[in-house]
Amino acid sequence: MVTYDKLNYFPSNEHIHHTFTNFKDNQVISCVDYFPKSKYGQCHSYSCPYTLTDYENITNNFPGGLLNTVQEIDLFDERPFEHEFFIKICQSFPFLKELTIINSEQQKSNNENQIYSIINYTHLTKLHLLHVHDDYAEQFLLDTKTYLHNYIQLSIHYDQLQRVTQNFTRNTTRYNSSKVKQLYLYDLEQLPEQYKHYFPYLK
Structure with missing residues (x-):
């Protein structure tokens, strides 16, 4: 998790997913969320099977x-x-x-x-x-x-x-x-x- 103050830009699911292009055998799932009220963001990334x-x-x-x-x-x-x-x-x-x-x-x-x-x-x-x-x-x-x-x-x-x-x-x-x-x-x-x-x- 990271606060909004530390973010220069807001990466999307696609941006995160492209960082795992070298993972050939396992499918990688990424999920990005931003919470305006709490002013922070989070990213879940994991390979399948979980x-x-x-x-x-x-x-x-x-x-x-x-x-x-x-x-x-x-x-x-x-x-x-x-x-x-x-x-x-x-x-x-x-x-x-x-x-x-x-x-x-x-x-x-x-x-x-x-x-x-x-x-x-x-x-x-x-x-x-x-x-x-x-x-x-x-x-x-x-x-x-x-x-x-x-x-x-x-x-x-x-x-x-x-x-x-x-x-x-x-x-x-x-x-x-x-x-x-x-x-x-x-x-x-x-x-x-x-x-x-x-x-x-x-x-």
Whole structure:
């Protein structure tokens, strides 16, 4: 990563890719991002097949592809992550176990009346929602968008969880909430009594 102040020009994906012309046997993937609000840029470059078990700072520019070895990722962007982006993430990381999201931008296509393709997370066991818009809590708790196969560990701000579940009464977030086995709440004041019924398998 580099700050804007240290950049004399802003190289593109094509510029970065041309620096790997000597790599004959392995395909090289490069992904360049610039964040105007934070005033810094980053570049991911890796050869295929990707062999690491983690992948950090994934943005909307993520090119996709199948990365079977990755089990832990974190997502960050100053642009919203739409439902289609999460479909790509699920397809690219089929053995994903731990997911962290940092994004405060509201989704543009979040419509409760819209019909979405339900995303199946077959291996996910840890979900960290840090500094996110409520839309991303809904993205994973609404059963009209996401199906959680496993019991998970969820980290989230308490007031956000309360809003998204409509004070632990919302039916469309009830199923995925029932898959929460461990719950880490930030800014916790006092849990209402009804939360115990909403998270029946919570330890």
